[in-house]
Amino acid sequence: MPQHLELVQSLRDAGHRLTPQRESVLAVIADSDGHLTAEEILARVRQRYPYLNKSAVYRSLDLLTELSLVNQTDLGHGRVEYELHRHPHHHHLICRHCKGVQQIDQAVMNSLHKKLEKDFGFHADLDHFAIFGTCHKCRARAAKSAKRHTH
Amino acid sequence: MPQHLELVQSLRDAGHRLTPQRESVLAVIADSDGHLTAEEILARVRQRYPYLNKSAVYRSLDLLTELSLVNQTDLGHGRVEYELHRHPHHHHLICRHCKGVQQIDQAVMNSLHKKLEKDFGFHADLDHFAIFGTCHKCRARAAKSAKRHTH
DNA sequence: GACCTTATTGCAACCAGTTGCAACAAACAT
DNA sequence: ATGTTTGTTGCAACTGGTTGCAATAAGGTC
Structure with missing residues (x-):
């Protein structure tokens, strides 16, 4: 099973709805191996799913962080950077x-x-x-x- | 020597200019024993020194933090809280x-x-x-x- | 498949904090 | 005291991120 589908499953198991917005955000993060800013995520998602608002990106990222699927890091660059939670x-x-x-x-x-x-x-x-x-x-x-x- | 004058001295020793803006910000923080938000600091300073811009507050706080005179803490309240660096x-x-x-x-x-x-x-x-x-x-x-x- | 409930989205206004730049004033020298 | 240098301020525009609320749609039920 591809990684992001596994993650999608965690979302649903935790009782949250799977929307195309969330699925796209998760897929983009799972596809990247480095840090991404919210703006980069927004831009990449729009390549495959153009109907996406920035609020939805931030809300998805907050949810994914709460579920420990994603890490948020403030490296002092003036914006938060996001990446898949890995070990x-x-x-x-x-x-x-x-x-x-x-x-x-x-x-x-x-x-x-x-x-x-x-x-x-x-x-x-x-x-x-x-x-x-x-x-x-x-x-x-x-x-x-x-x-x-x-x- | 009152505490905030001692701190003012640290500022000058580190090669920075002493402006009334900086002195007021430092005095307000030194006077308080808890956490203060930037907005609270701005309001308190204006009671004694009304000519103060918010940029100056933020710039002063950043400088004081760099000199380890002040701590910045993000407690997840949506704004940073400032207080005197104490032991x-x-x-x-x-x-x-x-x-x-x-x-x-x-x-x-x-x-x-x-x-x-x-x-x-x-x-x-x-x-x-x-x-x-x-x-x-x-x-x-x-x-x-x-x-x-x-x- | 149609219906219902309620979580989620889009939007626009908002908030905390930052920045570029011209005007200003501390600190130092004369 | 006056002048000069250059660090600092005020301002206004901007940035990243958040929020309230009405509209929408996911997921469950019949």
């Missing part, structure tokens, strides 16, 4: 200063994930996480110019 | 289903923080983190209705 995941370290993005492995989160599960019964969506901070290059640069708290 | 921090577990927010202690992040520092030289802003996922109540509920992948 294993990776995460992103994003520098607030130089805007650089560095990919890191899922494994880094394993112990945190377990801890949240154990201590709080909370199932965290730690797949495809965006962590903001300062990369080692920018830290060195900042240390020079900052003479704070030395008075 | 020790806390974090939030936010349920995507019931939208419930649960506060957890900074300590949960300690080992992750150290690992990112050690392995990647990355200084993560893990203070005031928002972690989305599913709380234990909603997990139980979801397990019932989802018959996915059982075919």
Whole structure:
């Protein structure tokens, strides 16, 4: 069974209706292996199904995210990026200063994930996480110019 | 020395100009102990300094965040919330289903923080983190209705 | 197949936040 | 004090995303 039909089945099993809009959005995401913005998804869907409103795209994406079929990631580019929820995941370290993005492995989160599960019964969506901070290059640069708290 | 003057000093030490706009924004945040939205900040600043544009507020907040004087948190309320960067921090577990927010202690992040520092030289802003996922109540509920992948 | 219920869509107005650019003013030098 | 430099602001237009509501259509029932 093609992947997106399997996903469509998850949708229906969860009690949601299958509309051509939703099916197209899901198919486009399943066909792509990278991140897609909502605008890209809208454009691609319209190639095969031109009757699509942007509200429907956003609403579909929110639903698919809620069902854990899709990941939403804000990499600080001013728009959210969407992709199929896959295993294993990776995460992103994003520098607030130089805007650089560095990919890191899922494994880094394993112990945190377990801890949240154990201590709080909370199932965290730690797949495809965006962590903001300062990369080692920018830290060195900042240390020079900052003479704070030395008075 | 009052707190916000100390913060003002950090601004100047980092090579930025001190404008009445920035000073007012910082003073308002330093005066409040909870989260403030940009709109609330704008309204409060205008009580003491009416000549303030919303762009200046957002630009000030971005700068203050970059200097680690302020935290920005997206708790899923549709707008970002701002507050003074304080120690020790806390974090939030936010349920995507019931939208419930649960506060957890900074300590949960300690080992992750150290690992990112050690392995990647990355200084993560893990203070005031928002972690989305599913709380234990909603997990139980979801397990019932989802018959996915059982075919 | 026709009917009914109610989830979903399209639309247009809206909201939070961003941007390009000309006008302005902090900080520094004279 | 005055002038110069250049970082910062105000403004208005814009962007990505959301919302309320009437119209539509998916999926179930007979």
